[in-house]
Amino acid sequence: MKQKIIEAKNLTKSYGNHTVVKGINFSVYKGQIFAFLGPNGAGKSTTIKMLTTLLKPTSGEITIDGNNVINEKNEARFAFGIVFQDPSLDDELTAMENMELHAVLYHLSKKQRLQRTEELLKLVELWDRKDSLVKTFSGGMKRRLEIARGLLHHPKVLFLDEPTLGLDTQTRNLLWDYVKKLNKTEDTTIFFTTHYLEEAEEIAQEINIIDDGNIIAKGSVHELMKLTETNDLEQAYLKLTGKNIREEKVDPAEAWKMRARSRRMN
Amino acid sequence: MDIYILWLRQIRRYTRSKSRIIGAVGQPLLFLLALGYGIGSLYKRAGGGNYIEFLVPGIIIQTILFGAIFWGINIIWDKQFGFLKETLVAPVSRLRILIGSALGGATTTLIQALLVFFLSMLLGFRPYNWALTIPALFIIAVFAFAITCFGAGLAARVNDFQGFQAINQFLIFPLFFLSGALFPIQGFPKALRIIASVNPVSYAVDALRHILINQGHFNLTVDLLVILLTLIVLTIFGVNSFEKIET
DSSP states (O other): OOOOOEEEEEEEEEEEEEEEEEEEEHHHHHHEEEEEOOOTTTSHHHHHHHHSSSOHHHHHEEEEEEEEETHHHHHHHEEEEOOSOOOOOOOSSHHHHHHHHHHHTTTHHHHHHHHHHHHHHHHHTTTGGSSBBBBGGGGHHHHHHHHHHHHTOOOSSSEEEEEETTHHHHHHHHHHHHHHHHHHSSSEEEEEEEEHHHHHHHSSSEEEEEEEEEEEEOHHHHHHHHHHSSSSSSHHHHHHHHHHOOOOOOHHHHHHHHHHHHHHHO | HHHHOOOOOHHHHHHHHHHHHHHHHHHHHHHHHHHHTTHHHHHHHHTTOHHHHHHHHHHHHHHHHHHHHHHHHHHHHHHHHHHHHHHHHSSHHHHHHHHHHHEEEEEHHHHHHHHHHHHHHTTTOOOGGGGGHHHHHHHHHHHHHHHHHHHHHHHHHHHHHHHHHHHHHHHOOOHTTTTTTSSGGGGSHHHHHHHHOOHHHHHHHHHHHHHHHHSSSSSSHHHHHHHHHHHHHHHHHHHHHHHHOOO
């Protein structure tokens, strides 16, 4: 049996008397490509925020690469990289400067930084744009830069929160190719979420489905299809989570953000 | 190193935004010209002496006060458009994130204040003792850092620009107008004089006046102690607010 790299035990998050994540347990093994699926509002993002030290769990425990995420925050932070659902680059800086900032925050030496930055920017095909301001980049280029940045400090685990949202098919395919390559060559564990089930079907070795704060199914694509007696992951997923559209609570700040973003795009 | 790179980020952003540089100097310059020439002759006739000389320390503090609080918008921006998350998942404490960013904000505000100082020299302002511009610079820097922490702390607690603007209107205009920056405190009615004497901005203005033009309302030692206390309280406020950010 391979070594566990992420382990969540009885992980719970409540806001007042509203419990969003209800004591879930799961493990991700070293080198695995792990998909975390679920409808909107099921507790996916909350779980990722807890795994990545952004949110403190109400109760329960998480370890990443042997470090307790709550008590040994900084040790755990060195062990993972993350590509957020929303962009998190500084638009007013160049690609190179964004990479530099990340490298310094993660204590890379100058030599390591320059070498690794070149290697990664070449991998995501942004090397010739390294000195352009990020605000001149397209959505796909920004996402590629975020991935390169997330990998800069050689994380053992890479979290990808809906990494292909809003990208065209070409960029999506390229992105999954990088991810697979990375998983092979550097043995990086991949933890991702997506709403495109064909992506999960193609790439994930292990899938956990969360709904209404509980993990309702675990297994490989085949195991899930067998369990639900269906022929593809989408049917299996719908059988497990139902066909109802979820009411998602949008908090005012989120709504404002979405408005502001659509204004900026126009 | 992490503090340095966060500082550098602010400097890079600042130097790339020419409109910000000009915009932030525009308002104090307008006050300097409009009030300096508008009220100047009246002030002289009333026996107050040279008004521009009296006004310049006040306008420098105005530049710092408005510039540093509005710098907090950057934090809201980082929060809304995601960059803050990049720093919050990095192996850096929130204290260091605040210190690095606020040092950057304070530096840019200090540059604005120096620009205003040079412009005021074009209008004929001269410090009474050039050697004392060094401690003056130090006081401005400390005050700028304190107010930047305050702006960052406020920004950490609100979620939209409108809320931030509203707080500012209610907070910084009274702090500014009731500080003796524009008019001598001794001429205020008693109630306003009491307010001015509990307003930390009054002491920053007063300290600068002592040092630059050898005039003052309070005791310079008291001024310096109040500035130090303000620095401590506002830094703690900023750090506390940053610790509370949840995304």
